[in-house]
Amino acid sequence: MSHRLKAITREEHLRFVASRPSVSPLQLPAWGEVKPDWQAESLGWFDDGGRLVGVGLVLLRPLPKLRRFLAYLPEGPVIDWDAADPDRWLDPMLAYLRKRGAFSVKxxxxxxxxxxxxEAVKAGISDPRVRRLEDVPPTAEEPGARALAERLRRSGWRRAQPGGEDGFAAGQPRHVCQLPLAGRSLEQVQNGLGQQWRRNIRKAEKAGVKVVQGDYEDLGAFHELYTETAERDRFAPRPLPYFQRMWTALTAEDPDRMRLYLAHHDGEVLAAATMLTVGDHVWYSYGASTARKREVQPSTALQWRMIRDSHERGARVYDFRGIGDTLDEDDPLLGLLRFKTGAGGEAVEYLGExxxxxxxxxxxALQLYLSRR
Incomplete structure (x- = not known):
């Protein structure tokens, strides 16, 4: 028998999130305020006893000139994904969103x-026969995930094609890098760093790089570096008001939900990054740096401070977020994978969207439109 689903209040949503060890920031009520081009709504699943047993933040993007919507639940919903019958959760969601005018659900x-x-990633990189993560034997595998994927296919769901984050081409990374912190002393975490990481941390310390926490007024300095990073790495930067909305919405929900870190050297900001926390899970969110003075290693110093602070506050995991799945030496994304796993992080594959x-x-029609952009 399916759970009952209905719209819930922000307070109900947040109380449920507080009862969980980890929920993606993209499933918080505040995230809807970060995305003004989408209509946001909190959904709740209730059992036969009327107890709230699951939540989801759904973002609704209208089609131009039509009252029809793409419904998107980024990194959600927050339900019991180990349940034997996912349709018990998903069928009422689909019925509700159909009534709301959704033409497609992601x-x-x-x-x-x-x-x-x-270690497994490093071995894969050094093997010339290996081109992708999937070619490397995993250190751990969750058999229930493959069974869930098959049940979703049988119910009419299809794996989404990767897309950008803007407009209709919503999408989140399928592969991420996570540094386990639970049950480890800071000394153990430090001992797990690769040689290059330890060397670069010492360089930053010797050069006098100082990493400090910033606030709302420092978002402008962050954004200047972020714009430079976007030009250098050839991606479209988000405008400053986007980060200002993030700060205002997330810190209103929890004063320590979002942090900003800045790496200084001789009075100049060389690198900056945002960090998000929900429960015992910490995410490195957005990073930025200048090409100047790279030899003093400000980005490594910045990450090490964020990892130390995460450990101090009792985080179970420090999440570096997205990585590519390539191990090809000719692919520029390999450098990002090397840097993140160099901290001792695991490469993690999620079920995807x-x-x-x-x-x-x-x-x-929407898929055709996206394919031509």
Whole structure:
């Protein structure tokens, strides 16, 4: 029998989040305020006894000139994904969103499929026969994830094609890097750093790099570096008001939900990054740096301070967020993977994002539109 689903209040949503060890920041009520081009709504699943047993933040993006929506639950919903019958949760969600005018639903189950230790990744990189993570035997595998994927397919869900974060092309990374902190002393975490990390930390200390926490007024300095980073790495930067909305919305929900760190050297800000925390899970969110004075290693000093602070506050994991799945020496994304796993982090594969068309004509039209952008 399916759970009952209805819209819930912000307070109900937050109380449920507080009862969980980890929930993606993208499933917080405040995230809807960060995305003004989407309509946001909190959904709640209730059992037969009327107890709230699951929540989801759904973002609704309207089609131009039509009252039809793409419904998106980034890195959610927050339900029991180990349940034997996921349709008990997903069918009422689909019925509710169909009534709201959704023509297609996209979700990102926060379910881990496989993990590779830093050592396994390093061995894969050094093997010339290996081109992708999937070619490397995983350190750990979750058999229930594959069974869930098969149940989703049988129910009409299809794995989504990767896309950008803006507009209709919503999407979150399927592969991330996570540094385990639970049950480890800071000394053990430090001993797990690769040689290059330890060397660069010493360089930053010797050069006098200082990492400090910033506040709302420092977002402008962060954004200047972020814009420079976007130009250098050839991606479209978000405007400053986006980060100002993030800060205002997330810190209103919890004063320590979002932090800003800045790496200084001789009075100049060389690197900066934002950090998000929900429960015992910490995420490195956005990073930025200048090409000047790279030899003093401000970005490594910045990350090490964020890792230390995460450990001090009792975090279970420090999440470096997205990585590519390539191990090809000719791919520029390999450098990012090397840097993140160099801290001792695991490469982690999630189940990825899934689409469920509710109106196949409109869904196909949207896919065609996205493919031509």
């Amino acid at each position: 979700m990102g189950p926060p379910v881990v499929v496989r993990r590779w230790s830093a 899934w689409d469920r068309p509710l109106n196949r004509v409109l869904h196909k």
